[in-house]
Amino acid sequence: MAQSIGSDVENLLALLQFNATLPPGLFADRSLRAFQEELQWECDYQGEAGSARVFRVVEELTTSRVLTMEMGKGIT
Structure with missing residues (x-):
């Protein structure tokens, strides 16, 4: 892409x-x-991963073309 x-x-x-x-x-x-x-x-999904603050990036599944994240616990 x-x-x-x-x-x-x-x-x-x-x-x-x-x-x-x-x-x-x-x-x-x-x-x-x-x-x-x-x-x-x-x-640039690796760059996006570096900017992610709310979600946890799943490093082992993230490449330059795929950004894999999971929802982290928020402050309530």
């Missing part, structure tokens, strides 16, 4: 370059690259 995001955004940028109806100053390339970066961060 994460690898396909890069090529999908590149394909979209190529299509936009052929479209002359974009308003000036739109900066589609910058916007799409920021969007691409955000999507790639969302696909």
Whole structure:
């Protein structure tokens, strides 16, 4: 998934370059690259695991593509 995001955004940028109806100053390339970066961060499940605070991450079942967590006890 994460690898396909890069090529999908590149394909979209190529299509936009052929479209002359974009308003000036739109900066589609910058916007799409920021969007691409955000999507790639969302696909980094090991990074997400490092940010998890409410759930316990099951380390032995977590990979760069799969985030495995279980609900921990909360404060009541």
